[in-house]
Amino acid sequence: SSDLLPFILLGMFGGLWGAFFIRTNIAWCRRRKTTKLGKYPVVEVLLVTAITAVLAFPNDYTRISTSELISELFNDCGLLDTSKLCDYVNDFNSTKRSNLPDRKS
Numbered sequence: 001s002s003d004l005l006p007f008i009l010l011g012m013f014g015g016l017w018g019a020f021f022i023r024t025n026i027a028w029c030r031r032r033k034t035t036k037l038g039k040y041p042v043v044e045v046l047l048v049t050a051i052t053a054v055l056a057f058p059n060d061y062t063r064i065s066t067s068e069l070i071s072e073l074f075n076d077c078g079l080l081d082t083s084k085l086c087d088y089v090n091d092f093n094s095t096k097r098s099n100l101p102d103r104k105s
Contacts, residue, residue, distance in 0.1 A: 060084065 032038040037047075056062040061069055077086035 032044070037044050064072075072083055072085060075081075075083075077083070
């Protein structure tokens with residue numbers, strides 16, 4: 001019963017996000033037909049491609065192949081790994097011992 005709550009919330013937010021995306025897409029398509037950009041579809045495609053490339057290229061993970069990325073995500077980290085996902089020098093998830101409450105042994 002309480003185990004289903006995250007899945008219910010996930011379904012609700014997914015549905016709301018999908019409805020928002022569809023409405024935004026329809027509004028964009030209507031606007032596109034009335035502007036100069038809609039009259040030049042090749043320029044539109046080149047513009048969208050250029051924006052996507054500029055936003056995606058700085059991210060290292062968008063430049064590697066999908067199989068390599070999935071392999072990197074599911075491999076266990078070891079001390080000799082060179083992956084940025086297995087960065088033991090800058091471990092931002094560690095908790096300082098002074099912040100831990102005392103617990104009975």
